[in-house]
Amino acid sequence: MSYVVKSPVSLKASIKLPASKSICNRALILNALSYSPYEIRNLSDCDDTEVMVKALNSNDRDFDIKAAGTAMRFLTAFLSKVVGEWTITGTQRMKNRPIKILVDALNSLGARVEYMEKEGYPPLRIFGSALQGGEISLAGGVSSQYISALLMIAPLMEKGLTLHLEGAIISKPYINLTLQLMEQYGVKADWSGQTIKVRPQDYHPIPFTVESDWSAASYWYSMMALSKNAEIELLGLFKNSLQGDAAGAKLFAQLGVGTTYTDRGVILKHNGNRTKKLNYNFVNEPDLAQTFVVTCVLLNIPFRFTGLQSLKIKETDRIEALKTELCKLGYLLTDSNDSILEWNGERCEPQAHPVIATYEDHRMAMAFAPVALVVPEGIEIADPQVVSKSYPHFWEDLKKAGFIIIDNG
Numbered sequence: 001m002s003y004v005v006k007s008p009v010s011l012k013a014s015i016k017l018p019a020s021k022s023i024c025n026r027a028l029i030l031n032a033l034s035y036s037p038y039e040i041r042n043l044s045d046c047d048d049t050e051v052m053v054k055a056l057n058s059n060d061r062d063f064d065i066k067a068a069g070t071a072m073r074f075l076t077a078f079l080s081k082v083v084g085e086w087t088i089t090g091t092q093r094m095k096n097r098p099i100k101i102l103v104d105a106l107n108s109l110g111a112r113v114e115y116m117e118k119e120g121y122p123p124l125r126i127f128g129s130a131l132q133g134g135e136i137s138l139a140g141g142v143s144s145q146y147i148s149a150l151l152m153i154a155p156l157m158e159k160g161l162t163l164h165l166e167g168a169i170i171s172k173p174y175i176n177l178t179l180q181l182m183e184q185y186g187v188k189a190d191w192s193g194q195t196i197k198v199r200p201q202d203y204h205p206i207p208f209t210v211e212s213d214w215s216a217a218s219y220w221y222s223m224m225a226l227s228k229n230a231e232i233e234l235l236g237l238f239k240n241s242l243q244g245d246a247a248g249a250k251l252f253a254q255l256g257v258g259t260t261y262t263d264r265g266v267i268l269k270h271n272g273n274r275t276k277k278l279n280y281n282f283v284n285e286p287d288l289a290q291t292f293v294v295t296c297v298l299l300n301i302p303f304r305f306t307g308l309q310s311l312k313i314k315e316t317d318r319i320e321a322l323k324t325e326l327c328k329l330g331y332l333l334t335d336s337n338d339s340i341l342e343w344n345g346e347r348c349e350p351q352a353h354p355v356i357a358t359y360e361d362h363r364m365a366m367a368f369a370p371v372a373l374v375v376p377e378g379i380e381i382a383d384p385q386v387v388s389k390s391y392p393h394f395w396e397d398l399k400k401a402g403f404i405i406i407d408n409g
C-alpha cells in the first residue's frame with residue numbers, strides 16, 4: 001500500500017495533535033503503581049499507548065507490545081515486581097532492539113528475567129516478585145528508557161535504588177520527564193552528576209491530563225518551514241512543557257518558523273530568518289533528527305548533526321534509512337562514527353518516480369510527507385499506516401489542512 005501526497009493550494013490548519021505517547025506510557029505505569037482511581041485524560045489512541053493499556057488491563061500472562069520501545073522497557077521492569085510468571089514479546093524489529101542492560105540491572109536488583117530466544121533481546125520470560133533494590137551501575141549511552149523503567153519502580157523496592165550512570169547520558173530530557181512525573185505522583189528523587197537516588201516511598205494517585213506531543217508538532221513545523229503561505233495552529237502544546245522535544249520550536253526559529261504561544265497551543269508564523277548552515281547535537285532530542293534532516297535538505301541548508309548514536313537501534317536504523325531515501329530524491333548524505341550525519345549540498349541523480357520506503361518507522365513516513373510541498377507531482381510514501389505508532393490521525397490531519405492524498409493501493 002502507498003499514498004501519493006500532494007501539496008495543498010494553501011496550507012491552513014488548526015490541528016489537535018495526538019497526546020504525547022512518552023507521557024501517556026509513563027502516566028499509565030504511575031497510575032497502576034499508585035492504584036489510582038482516576039482515569040487518565042487525553043490518553044492517546046496510538047499503537048504504543050494502546051498496547052500498554054491492553055497489557056495493564058488484561059488477565060493474560062503473555063503480552064505482545066508490537067513495536068513500542070517504551071512499552072517493552074517499562075513493562076519489563078513493572079512486571080518484574082508483580083508476583084506471577086509473564087512473557088513479553090513484540091515485532092520482529094523489537095526482537096532486535098537490545099534490552100540486556102535493563103535485564104542485567106533488574107536481575108541484580110533481585111528480579112528473575114530470562115531470554116526466550118536470543119540472549120540480550122526480547123522476547124522475555126519474567127518471574128515477578130518483590131524486589132530488594134540497592135545500588136547498581138549501568139551504561140547511560142544506549143537508551144534512557146532502561147533508566148526510566150528502573151526509576152518508576154524504584155520507590156517500591158525494599159531498599160530503594162541508587163543508579164550510577166556510566167559514560168555519556170543520552171536522551172536526558174526523557175529521564176527528567178520520568179522524574180518530574182514521578183514527583184507529580186508524590187515521589188522524590190535526587191539526581192546529581194551521574195547518580196540518581198530514589199528512597200523507598202509510596203506513590204499518591206492524582207487526576208492527570210496528557211499534553212499534546214511535541215515530536216508530532218515537528219512535522220507541522222517542517223511544513224510551515226517549506227511553505228510560502230501558511231497558517232498553522234497546533235493545539236494542546238505548552239511553552240513550559242515537560243517534553244524535551246519542545247526544544248524543536250527554538251531550533252525551527254533558525255529555519256524560518258516563529259512560535260507564538262497562546263492559552264490553547266501555538267501559532268506558527270514565518271520569521272524571516274534562515275541560517276546558512278545548521279549544526280546541532282541531537283543527543284537530547286533524537287526523535288527530531290529525521291524531521292530536521294529532511295527539512296534542511298529541502299530548504300537547501302547544509303547541516304552537520306551529531307549525537308545520533310541511538311538512531312541505529314530505534315524502529316529502524318534511521319541513519320541508513322535517511323541516506324537511502326534522500327538519495328532517491330537526489331541528496332547525498334554522509335555519516336560517520338555511527339552518530340554523525342552531514343549534508344554539504346552534494347546532489348545525485350534523483351529517481352524519476354521515487355517511492356519513499358518507511359521501514360516500519362512512523363517517523364520516516366511523517367518526516368517525508370512535507371516533501372509534497374516542494375515537489376509539484378507530490379511524493380509517494382509506502383506503507384503509510386505506520387504512522388499509527390504515535391500519530392494515528394496524521395493523514396486525516398493532512399487532508400484537513402488541504403493536502404490531497406491518493407491511495408495507490
Ligand SMILES: O=C(O)C1=C[C@@H](OP(=O)(O)O)[C@@H](O)[C@H](O)C1
Pocket residue numbers: 021022023070142143144145148170171174286287310
Ligand atoms: O522514554 C521515552 O519516552 C523515549 C525515549 C527516547 O528513547 P531512547 O532513550 O532510547 O533514546 C525516544 O527516542 C523515544 O521515542 C521515547
Ligand SMILES: C=C(OP(=O)(O)O)C(=O)O
Pocket residue numbers: 067068069070071287314315363390
Ligand atoms: C524511538 C521511538 O519510539 P520507541 O523507542 O519508544 O519505540 C520513537 O517514537 O521515535
